[in-house]
Amino acid sequence: MAKILTVVGATGIQGGSVVAAALKDKIYKVRGITRNVNSDAAKALKAKGVEVVAADVNDVDSIVKAFEGSTAIYALTNFFEPFLTADAEEAIKVEELQGTNLAKAALKTMSLEHYVWSTLPDTKRITDGEIEVPHFAAKSRVNTFIKKHEELAKKTTLFFVASYASNILSPVFKPIEVPAANLNIQLHPVGPSTPHTLLGSPTNIGLFVLAVLHQPSLTLSPSTPAVLAATEILSYAKYLELWGKVAGKRTAYVQTTLGDTEKVWGKWASEIGAMSLFWEKAGSRAWEASGGERTIGRVELGLRVKGEEGANVDAEEGMLVGTEEVWRGMEW
Numbered sequence: 001m002a003k004i005l006t007v008v009g010a011t012g013i014q015g016g017s018v019v020a021a022a023l024k025d026k027i028y029k030v031r032g033i034t035r036n037v038n039s040d041a042a043k044a045l046k047a048k049g050v051e052v053v054a055a056d057v058n059d060v061d062s063i064v065k066a067f068e069g070s071t072a073i074y075a076l077t078n079f080f081e082p083f084l085t086a087d088a089e090e091a092i093k094v095e096e097l098q099g100t101n102l103a104k105a106a107l108k109t110m111s112l113e114h115y116v117w118s119t120l121p122d123t124k125r126i127t128d129g130e131i132e133v134p135h136f137a138a139k140s141r142v143n144t145f146i147k148k149h150e151e152l153a154k155k156t157t158l159f160f161v162a163s164y165a166s167n168i169l170s171p172v173f174k175p176i177e178v179p180a181a182n183l184n185i186q187l188h189p190v191g192p193s194t195p196h197t198l199l200g201s202p203t204n205i206g207l208f209v210l211a212v213l214h215q216p217s218l219t220l221s222p223s224t225p226a227v228l229a230a231t232e233i234l235s236y237a238k239y240l241e242l243w244g245k246v247a248g249k250r251t252a253y254v255q256t257t258l259g260d261t262e263k264v265w266g267k268w269a270s271e272i273g274a275m276s277l278f279w280e281k282a283g284s285r286a287w288e289a290s291g292g293e294r295t296i297g298r299v300e301l302g303l304r305v306k307g308e309e310g311a312n313v314d315a316e317e318g319m320l321v322g323t324e325e326v327w328r329g330m331e332w
């Protein structure tokens with residue numbers, strides 16, 4: 001019988017990347033979950049041979065049914081959907097319920113061998129209670145829920161996803177043009193040397209997930225409880241400098257206060273600012289798993305970035321794409 005890989009969020013960025021990589025890999029029969037099987041995105045998946053099923057992560061019974069018979073599951077929640085219309089506290093509640101529903105449904109999936117949970121680290125633990133980042137908070141509470149359920153924990157890889165290259169177009173990161181100064185600036189409440197861990201192209205997510213699924217002895221071992229999907233780490237200043245080089249613009253990094261950024265972007269500044277402050281405070285501990293253990297990355301998984309030293313320049317297939325290359329493919 002064919003092994004089934006079920007992908008939550010199959011119509012979105014992360015899930016879509018996992019579906020694309022799995023269809024190429026051909027090891028799994030791919031099942032995609034969506035709330036609307038009649039959307040254009042769902043129809044496009046069907047046309048590629050994906051079994052598209054309807055389920056809502058707010059409704060645990062629908063997820064149990066959609067997971068039935070799965071060998072592997074890629075599961076995620078989308079904090080930013082409730083955050084669009086609610087405050088951060090309410091969005092955390094919604095996301096925690098959704099993530100817990102997914103874990104409960106995974107616990108009921110008898111055929112399940114590998115659960116890949118798209119999540120983020122516990123910022124409060126890492127900063128000794130100082131910084132809670134709302135879009136990390138519910139995800140890390142779900143990590144704790146999973147760890148409490150040994151049956152699921154032993155089948156789970158905590159899958160940390162770093163910053164998409166496309167975030168440069170989002171509020172707070174999009175450089176602000178100041179024509180009078182012939183400059184493009186970014187305003188952040190942290191110092192320019194703050195580390196920013198980057199995913200590169202979202203298409204990398206699928207490559208990471210397939211590498212995780214193919215190496216269970218590495219990714220399900222109790223001593224390596226988390227995987228980080230990332231291509232590179234740049235400082236905040238270098239990130240803007242790199243964008244300036246690619247876009248052909250003069251740039252300036254401006255450090256200011258969280259309060260000042262909130263005057264510009266409101267709750268988006270609070271959200272992204274909390275993340276930036278966490279990264280500044282956490283430094284090299286930013287991607288620690290919940291017990292403080294080591295998190296494994298692309299090198300341990302055997303993944304290479306196109307163009308990096310030692311990479312085979314002719315081997316496009318299966319290579320990760322870094323942030324600079326994504327930006328070079330965009331219009332500025």
Ligand SMILES: NC(=O)c1ccc[n+]([C@@H]2O[C@H](COP(=O)([O-])OP(=O)(O)OC[C@H]3O[C@@H](n4cnc5c(N)ncnc54)[C@H](OP(=O)(O)O)[C@@H]3O)[C@@H](O)[C@H]2O)c1
Nearest residue numbers: 009010011012013014034035056057077078079161163164
């Ligand atoms: N931006 C970054 O750099 C970054 C980095 C790390 C982590 N993240 C996290 O990534 C998550 C967002 O993932 P994404 O970028 O893939 O989002 P996306 O492209 O907006 O896609 C969201 C997906 O979730 C599905 N979905 C949403 N609510 C659902 C529900 N109630 N039931 C079933 N499916 C539902 C949607 O499916 P349908 O609409 O078809 O139902 C869609 O496929 C966020 O939680 C964010 O914190 C982002």
